[in-house]
Amino acid sequence: MRFGILGGTQAWRDDGAEVPLGGPARRALLALLLVRPGEVVPAERLADGVGAAGGGAAEGAPSAHALQSQVSRLRSALGGAAVIERSGAGYRLVAAAQHVDAGRFEELAREGRSALREGDAGRARALLREGLALWRGPALADVADSAPGRAPAARLEELRLTALEDRFEAELVIGEHRAAVPELRALLDRHPLRERLAALLMRALFADDGQAAALVVFEQVRRRLAEELGTGPSAELTGLHRELLNADAAPTPTAPPAPLTALVGRAGEVAEVGELLGGARLVTLTGPGGVGKTRLSVEVAAAATGEVCFVELGALRDAAVLPQTLLVALGLRERGLHLTRDDQGPLDRLRTALSGRSLLLVLDNCEHLVEEVALVAARLLAACPRLRVLATSREPLGVIGEHLHPVRPLDDPAAEALFTDRARAVRRAFVPDPVAVRRVCAALDNLPLAIELVAARLRTLSLEELAARLPDRLAVVARGTRAADGRHRTLRSTVAWSWDLLSVPEQxxxxxxxxxxxxxxxETALRVCDTDEETLESLADKSLLDRSGGRCRMLSTIRAYAAEQLDAAGETAVVRRAHARTVLELVRAAEPWLHRSEQLSWLAVLAAEQPEVLAAVQWAVSASETATALELLASVASYLWIRGLSGTLAPQAAALLDALGDAPPPGLDEEYAVCVLLAASGPPGSRAAWHGHRASAGRALVAVWSAGRAGRCPTALLLWMMHNAGDGDAPGAFALVSAQRHRPDPWVSAAAQYVTAFGPLGDGDLAEAERGLRTAVGQFRALGERWGTALALDALAGLVGVRGDQAAAIALTDEALALAEQLGAWEDHADFLVNRGDHRVTTDPVAARADYAQAADRAHRAGSATALAAAQRGLADLALLDGDRTAAQRLYEQALERQDPHWVRGLANRIRTLAGLARVADACGDRAGARARYRQAAEAASASGAAPRTSLPDALRLMGLPASVVQEVARHLR
Structure with missing residues (x-):
């Protein structure tokens, strides 16, 4: 007979039939006898359990006679298959432990744990799964609430949880991390203080490229332990946290597109171009449209070793944003989360990010921007010795050192093989007639794109019909010509022929x-094209559209021809307007979610639509569609700033302001102000618009905020204060923003709390500033929003560090680090690492050194010279502490060269760098040099206006500067 207590109490005969046990009293009695089968259970203990199961707290435990009666009935129910013996003052059930599911479970759990320790994760997983499958519900369900059953039930539940953890451990070892995440999350929700579960979930998330999510789990557990137990994480969990923080997370370049079909006839060229790139740093694939340059570049990139970044330039029409486009493709940002003005332009960031980095940069479809691409490529290649560039263009870039590889049409066998391959894709039973296939390919000049277009027509036409009709339709090209312009005409004629065969709705x-x-x-394509899904499918079948991954795309050659047809039909303005309004609806729908926990998924949605937003804005500005342009800019502003890409649309914003004048259009005052802020975020040319329109924008926002209106652009509140923080009218602006703290929009309220906290901070009221920042952090956290939370955490960590609680400052910075990673804000990630190093430098210099070194690497890869300078300053501080004056001098000087003297957030680093150089000079006996450096630090602090309402020494302390630096700088004030 077998017994079960892992759930309700049950018994089964050898044939599997269940034994009817009777009521709850009998099941409770059997359960207590099975806790330790074969051992004597005192009658008093059994009576307590039976009494509780019988429901009678009032009735109390049964008498000895009543208990004996229940034992007798249980014997009868078991039918002699199991023996219950009276022994002394109790009873025992004669059964082996392996005949009870709990005993069998414990045996399997022990074996699974042993296998795990021996490194056999597969066997461990199998054993643990077998054991856990024995559970049918809560342990000892019939007596778990009674005094005799409570402790054994708790013991079994703890063993079950440990076995689950062991099973997860085994699954992570064999790579099943993704499947484990949901169950681990659910378990941690039920056991929020169980650190091993937290560690397993962190490891599972990290294995699935979720470093940021793993770090957030640590922060949640750390906070719960502090709040509920008044303790911190264990050494093991803290060590895992440090390991994850030090893992090599970095911006991810855009990968080449995945080919949908096999490459035919180019294998030798792939090897040839790859070999050419081994010795040449710039290779350009040239040839007419449709000859296969892009496809060849994709295959070369896929075969390359090392990092590859693929940049599609065909959709780019504004050469001014070419550097920003490359930044986006490399996974980089133009600026950090704080949005302060940065004189380091996009090209400077590219040079910083790529210097010393081995990377193949593929620039596809350069012909319409050939001069601008040539200039950018030349500058990057000159500054980045390990960079290689592979370009595709209908004409050479004309850069010194460029190696050309002309891409020619396929040879006859390859062309015929391509036609046959694509024909069989639409007609599986296609049997090629070699003569007819050769005739078709010759008429198409063996151009791959032309062959694909024509082969797709075999769905409705026979090969004989194609072979008979095609040469006449393509007679615009002289038979046999091999000139490039002739091939252009061949391709155009092929596209036109394919177009003419479309139905009217398809055209x-x-x-x-x-x-x-x-x-x-x-869905977007259906709306703008005013068509149905069947028509889109038909266009895809005919190779005029590529439909995959939920999106539709059109090759640039076909799109150019289709655009001509749109213009000829007189529909361009109507369709462009429909496109712009559809894009506007999408970004408007997304904008509220950018301030909630769904932020990351909506950022990804808008990232996919970014080229469409740029195209819609460019059209609206050029077509004088002022209202649409302003609404688009205002709706997409939050996305651009959170992603650090506001400069992408700055030229368009400046052009729109030039056309508008200095008065907001009626009803669009907020949108106008956001347009001004966007212009201010761009290069010097667009920043001029900031000065000309700032006053008007300010009045527009004041009108909205003073009236207490809800506002359509919540981000404007934060942006306006950041752009005006250093101005003389800031106190008045603080008062105005302070009034927004009670607005119904929770994100606006949190942002107002954050901004308002800087008022008392400037007055030296640290307690009030900390209260405001803690409120802002709490409100942002409640929303699940990452941008505002990271900003507020950073400020709060600095303030907490100033008052001496370095442990709390480190914990806050850790959380900010995780959020910055989730947002891809690698410059800020480096900045926060430097801050953490500064908090650790006096107590744990080894950890501080790791932070500074990691920050330097992240800043370099992010292309941020200012963040790199801060990391070098930290490393210089440590070198000076170690007595290595030569290294300290070198690092301080490198940092000073990279620092932006106008960057407010970099002021503390600049002052510390100058003070560090003074200390090096002093240590070398150069008193005059030391005084000169301290005076430079004092002048930098004074000129910055860092302390409009407090003394300069107090302001320096608020920046987190060490007391020794504050004292020396203050002593050299004039």
Missing amino acids: RAARRFSVFAAGAGV
Whole structure:
């Protein structure tokens, strides 16, 4: 007979039939006898359990006679298959432990744990799963609430949880991390203080490229332990946290697109171009449209060793934002989370990020921007010795050192093989007639794109019909010509031939689709093209659209022809307007979610639509569609700033302001102000608009805020204060913003709390400032929003560090680090690492050194010279502490060269760098040099206006500067 207590109490005969046990009293009696089968259980203990199961707290435990009666009934129910013996003052059930599910479970759990320790994760997982499968519900369910059953039930539940952890451990070892995450999350929710579960979830998330999510789990557990137990994480969990923080997370370059079909006839060229790139740093694939340059570049990139970044330039029409486009493709930002003005332009960031980095940069479809691409490529290659560039263009870039590889049409066998391959994709039973196939390919000049377009027509035409009709339709090209312009005409004629075979609805949908810069989701395409899904499918079948991954795309050659047809039909303005309004609706729908926990998923949605936003704004500005342009800019502003890409649309914002004048259009005052802020975030040319329109924008926002209106652009509140923080009218602005703390929009309220806290901070009221920042952190956290939370955590960590609680400052900085990583804000990630190093430098210099070194690496990869300078300053401080004056001098000087003297957030680092150089000079006996450096530090602090309402020494202390630095700088004030 077998017994079960891992759930309700049950018994089964050898044939598997369940034994009817009777009521709850009998089941409770059997359960207590099975806790330790074969051992004597005191009658008093059994009576307590039976009494509780019988429901009678009032009735009390049964008498000895009543208990004996229940034992007798249980014997009868078991039918002699199991023996219950009276022994002394109690009873025992004669059964082996392996015949009870709990005993079998414990045996399997022990064996699984042993296998795990021996390194056999597969066997461990199998054993543990077998054991855990024995559970049917809570342990000892029939007596778990009674005094005799409570402790054994708790023991079994703890063993079950440990076995689950062991099973997860085994699954992580064999790579099943993704499947483990949901169950681990659910378990941690039920056991929020169980550190091993937290560690397992952190490891599972990290293995699935979720470093940031793993760090957030640590922070949640750390906070719960502090709040509920008044303690911190264990050494093991803290060590795992440090390991994850030090892991090599970095911006991810855009990978080459995944080919949808096999490459035919180019294997030798792939090897040839790869070999050419081994010795040449700039290779350009040239040739007419449709010859296969892009596809060849994709295959070369896929075969390359090391990092690759693929940049599609076909949709880019504004050469001014070419550097920003490369930044986006490299996974980099133009600026950090704090949005302060940064004189380091996009090209400077690219040079910093790529210097010393081995990377193949593929620039696809350069012909319409050939001069601008040539200039950027030349500058990057000159500054970055390990960079290689592979370009595709219809003409050479004309850069010194450029190696050209002309991409020619396929040879006859390859062309025929390509036609046959694509024909079989649409007609599985296709049997090629070699003569007919050769005739078709010759008429198409063996151009791959032309062959694909024509082969797709075999769905409705026979090969004989194609071979008979095609040469006549393509007679615009002299038979046999091999000139490049002739091939252009061949391809154009092929596209035109394919176009003429479309139905009227298909032609209409195709020409309307040409307004999309880089493709569209199916729903968006249906709306703008005013068509149905069947028509889109038909265009895809005919190779005029590529439909995959939920998005539709059109090759640039076909899109150019379709755009001509759109213009000829007189529909360009109507369809462009429909495109712009559809994009506007999408970004408007997304904007509220950017301030909630769904922020990351909506950032990804808008990232896919970014080329469409740029195209829509460019059209609206050029077409004088002022209202649409302003609404688009205002709706997408939050996305741009959170992603650090506000400069991408700064030229368009400046151009729009030039056309508008200095008065907001009626009803669009907020949108106008956001447009001014966007212009201010760009290069010097667009920043001029900031000075000309700032006063008008300020009045517009004041009108909105003073009236207590809800506002359509919540981000404007934070942005306006950041752009005006250093101005003389800041106190008045603080008062105005302070009034927004009680607005119904929770994000606006949190942002107002954050901004308002800097008022008392400037007055030296640290307690009030800390209260405000803690409130802001709490409100942002409650929303699940990462941008505002990271900003507020950073400020709070600095303030807590100033008052001496370095442990709390480190914990706050750790959380800010995790959020910065989630947002891809690698410059800020480096900045926060430097801050953490500064908090650790006096108590744990080894950890501080690791922070500074990691910050230097992150800053370098992010292309941020200012963050790199801060990391070098930290390393210089440590070198000076170690007595290595030569290294300290070198690092301080490197930091000073990279620092932006106008960057407010970098002021503390600049002062510390100058003070460090003074200390080096002093240590070398150069008293005059030391005084000169201290005076420079004092002048930098004074000139910055860092302390408008407090003494300069107090302001320096608020920056987190060490007391020794504050004292020396203050002593040299004039």
